[in-house]
Amino acid sequence: MTEQQNRWGDLTGVSLTKGHGTGNDFVFVTDPDTQLDLTPELVAAVCDRHFGIGADGFIRAAKTSAINPGVEGADDQWFMDYRNADGSISEMCGNGVRAFVEYLVTEKLIDLAEGERVQIGTRAGIKTVGKTETGYAIDMGPWGFIDGDAARENGSDATVSARGLHTPRPALSITMGNPHTVVMLGSDGKLDGLGLETAPKVTPTPPEGTNVEFVVTEEIEDTIAETGETTIGAIRMRVHERGVGETLSCGTGACAAAAATRFWGGEDAPDEWLVYVPGGTLAVTFVLGPDELEHVVLAGPAEMVGKVVLV
Numbered sequence: 297m298t299e300q301q302n303r304w305g306d307l308t309g310v311s312l313t314k315g316h317g318t319g320n321d322f323v324f325v326t327d328p329d330t331q332l333d334l335t336p337e338l339v340a341a342v343c344d345r346h347f348g349i350g351a352d353g354f355i356r357a358a359k360t361s362a363i364n365p366g367v368e369g370a371d372d373q374w375f376m377d378y379r380n381a382d383g384s385i386s387e388m389c390g391n392g393v394r395a396f397v398e399y400l401v402t403e404k405l406i407d408l409a410e411g412e413r414v415q416i417g418t419r420a421g422i423k424t425v426g427k428t429e430t431g432y433a434i435d436m437g438p439w440g441f442i443d444g445d446a447a448r449e450n451g452s453d454a455t456v457s458a459r460g461l462h463t464p465r466p467a468l469s470i471t472m473g474n475p476h477t478v479v480m481l482g483s484d485g486k487l488d489g490l491g492l493e494t495a496p497k498v499t500p501t502p503p504e505g506t507n508v509e510f511v512v513t514e515e516i517e518d519t520i521a522e523t524g525e526t527t528i529g530a531i532r533m534r535v536h537e538r539g540v541g542e543t544l545s546c547g548t549g550a551c552a553a554a555a556a557t558r559f560w561g562g563e564d565a566p567d568e569w570l571v572y573v574p575g576g577t578l579a580v581t582f583v584l585g586p587d588e589l590e591h592v593v594l595a596g597p598a599e600m601v602g603k604v605v606l607v
């Protein structure tokens with residue numbers, strides 16, 4: 297077999313599905329027992345937008361018991377085995393979880409009616425996902441400051457430089473299971489002028505890298521304001537993702553951006569947020585979890601696009 301014929305390795309002849317959540321796109325494969333050898337090179341080749349299928353991320357539907365042997369009661373639980381477009385592994389992907397559940401439903405691997413919930417294994421712990429009228433809502437668990445003390449005292453713990461910004465801006469590092477650095481550009485900030493084709497420079501540089509979100513505050517759209525709901529905040533966001541580049545949306549990024557904006561807003565800041573991203577709109581809500589910690593709930597759409605068999 298020539299090198300050209302062998303370029304898809306274990307994925308040769310395998311049916312893959314393409315789907316997305318607010319334009320953050322993924323390739324899915326079902327491999328419950330993790331028999332496929334998903335090397336970083338193979339994943340990067342599949343995600344290549346010119347020579348592969350093209351996607352921001354690659355998700356294997358595995359069983360939790362295959363990824364984490366010995367987890368009690370996990371035999372029947374599906375695990376989102378997520379990789380970035382460059383082949384690197386990330387702990388968590390918010391848009392990915394919604395799209396993953398839609399994939400499981402489409403493939404008839406699970407049944408899920410509106411109002412029902414399913415538990416999904418991820419490297420950032422088990423997430424409960426509910427089917428809503430328009431998509432899925434995920435309990436993402438608690439958010440946290442990566443550098444607790446500095447963040448709480450100063451409201452920032454890093455600076456970010458990017459093309460289109462004249463000076464480095466203060467930023468806040470937040471974990472959603474994966475790392476984020478959120479930069480507030482203010483209500484009159486210019487998102488469109490940012491050059492995110494190159495990675496923003498974060499100082500100090502996080503050892504494991506970070507996803508960087510740029511945020512401006514937004515007026516709530518008229519239709520929502522007219523309902524008299526004054527308790528909803530709104531932000532617009534662009535993101536440069538670790539291991540990917542600029543994407544049309546990032547679910548964990550939307551959660552981190554809403555958490556940072558709410559923290560900067562002080563005690564009166566709302567618990568409900570709309571996050572407008574280039575690929576659509578996400579809803580982020582802060583609620584008290586069953587463990588008495590503040591949890592983040594991420595809601596938004598997800599859809600499958602089609603199937604490809606690699607030749």
Ligand SMILES: N[C@@H](CCC[C@H](N)C(=O)O)C(=O)O
Nearest residue numbers: 386389390391474546547548
């Ligand atoms: N797009 C995702 C986040 C994917 C992982 C990220 N690039 C990382 O390396 O942490 C989302 O929707 O959350």
